[in-house]
Amino acid sequence: MMVSSSRKITPIFGAELDKLVTLPLIWRTFVATFIVNLALTAAFTSANLQGAIGTQSILATGLASMGYLQAGFIILGILATCSEYTGGQIRTTLTTIPWRGLQLSTKHLALAVVTIPMALILTGSGILYAFIMMRDTAAEMEIDTMIKTLLGATGYLTLTTLLSAAIGALFKRTTPALVVLLGYYFIVSPLAREYLPNIQYYFPDTAGSYMYMPLSSGEISSLSPLQGTGIILAWTLFFITAAIVCYRKRDA
Numbered sequence: 001m002m003v004s005s006s007r008k009i010t011p012i013f014g015a016e017l018d019k020l021v022t023l024p025l026i027w028r029t030f031v032a033t034f035i036v037n038l039a040l041t042a043a044f045t046s047a048n049l050q051g052a053i054g055t056q057s058i059l060a061t062g063l064a065s066m067g068y069l070q071a072g073f074i075i076l077g078i079l080a081t082c083s084e085y086t087g088g089q090i091r092t093t094l095t096t097i098p099w100r101g102l103q104l105s106t107k108h109l110a111l112a113v114v115t116i117p118m119a120l121i122l123t124g125s126g127i128l129y130a131f132i133m134m135r136d137t138a139a140e141m142e143i144d145t146m147i148k149t150l151l152g153a154t155g156y157l158t159l160t161t162l163l164s165a166a167i168g169a170l171f172k173r174t175t176p177a178l179v180v181l182l183g184y185y186f187i188v189s190p191l192a193r194e195y196l197p198n199i200q201y202y203f204p205d206t207a208g209s210y211m212y213m214p215l216s217s218g219e220i221s222s223l224s225p226l227q228g229t230g231i232i233l234a235w236t237l238f239f240i241t242a243a244i245v246c247y248r249k250r251d252a
Helices: 005-021 024-048 055-062 066-096 100-134 143-171 174-195 204-209 225-249
Strands: none
Touching: 005 066, 005 100, 024 055, 024 066, 024 100, 055 100, 055 143, 066 100, 066 143, 066 174, 100 143, 100 225, 143 174, 143 204, 143 225, 174 204, 204 225
């Protein structure tokens, strides 16, 4: 008798979640990212204290390190999928869970569950630090604006992690995946924004930044948060689908 999909998903999800939360590299990456992000936020806050006034300034300062913070989540996503290929653990996984597409899908779901609170803690700590340091010189922060910005930043980092995990699954090796993704985010994308301004908004990181990017007074956004979310979500689903197709067809 065929086992129902729901009865398959629950134990597979539990197994994937257990593997992630017990992987030391995941927590080391989180702690290292937290420390680096807090140090960068402190530096940006100190530099902006002279004249950083207004709600948007607090949010912009608290999230000024996002360009660097995303590197930690890129590494997190890659480690989540590539770690199993170290030492041949992937063969044990596939022996226990032969449904490859379902296994990789639930791994991404488990990764999202792990990533969301991590992203919320890191982005929230940055905003909180900036608010504490700048509260005497800044206008009162609007709670609604802060919550929307915080949720947008958390969503962006979560989708970036899932996209990175899919790229990691395609490469199966940590180093090549890191080179490609870090090369894109820190070299290719900045150059594209300068030399290809007409298409830059279709890039996942540029579009995704509009999920949380606070605007200055009177500034007009090129994309709405919903449009930015849609574009980066489309990229993420595309790469996850590609990873699942390749994963089902090739050898472990």
